Amino acid sequence: MERLSWDHYFMAQSHLLATRSTCERLFVGATIVRDKRIIAGGYNGSIAGGPHCIDEGCYMIDGHCVRTIHAEMNAILQCAKFGEPTDGAEIYVTHYPCVQCCKAIIQAGIKTVYFAKDYKNHPYANELFEAANVTVKKVPFKKNIDKLFSDKTEA
Numbered sequence: 206m207e208r209l210s211w212d213h214y215f216m217a218q219s220h221l222l223a224t225r226s227t228c229e230r231l232f233v234g235a236t237i238v239r240d241k242r243i244i245a246g247g248y249n250g251s252i253a254g255g256p257h258c259i260d261e262g263c264y265m266i267d268g269h270c271v272r273t274i275h276a277e278m279n280a281i282l283q284c285a286k287f288g289e290p291t292d293g294a295e296i297y298v299t300h301y302p303c304v305q306c307c308k309a310i311i312q313a314g315i316k317t318v319y320f321a322k323d324y325k326n327h328p329y330a331n332e333l334f335e336a337a338n339v340t341v342k343k344v345p346f347k348k349n350i351d352k353l354f355s356d357k358t359e360a
């Protein structure tokens with residue numbers, strides 16, 4: 206049986222979180238990891254208790270939906286809320302981060318970004334990651350992950 210690598214395991218977790226997104230414009234998930242331990246996760250969604258885009262439609266300003274907080278930002282804020290240091294951590298995201306999330310990732314001290322899909326990769330985000338010595342690596346999501354489950358896990 207093939208054993209799932211840590212990279213693919215954390216990337217799978219981000220894809221699972223993405224299914225919780227409440228804005229249909231993009232389903233994004235993010236997982237923050239330190240020392241091979243998941244410390245936070247986030248998806249693209251409204252503030253806690255707020256209305257969801259999937260129920261009330263998007264709130265559009267200048268071609269962007271402003272109702273949601275991006276997955277990466279939500280994961281970082283979860284660390285802030287519960288007092289979990291992000292310095293030196295790694296983040297696994299389903300899509301290449303936008304410029305705003307890129308800045309937040311750098312400022313939170315996150316040193317490695319793993320992403321599964323290219324998404325409007327902005328050259329400025331790329332430039333900022335490079336200047337901050339943040340390693341950015343593409344880890345494509347393994348789609349046939351169910352094949353990794355053996356009968357033993359279904360007992």
Ligand SMILES: [Zn+2]
Nearest residue numbers: 228258263270
């Ligand atoms: Zn929306």
Ligand SMILES: [Zn+2]
Nearest residue numbers: 275302303306
């Ligand atoms: Zn973003």
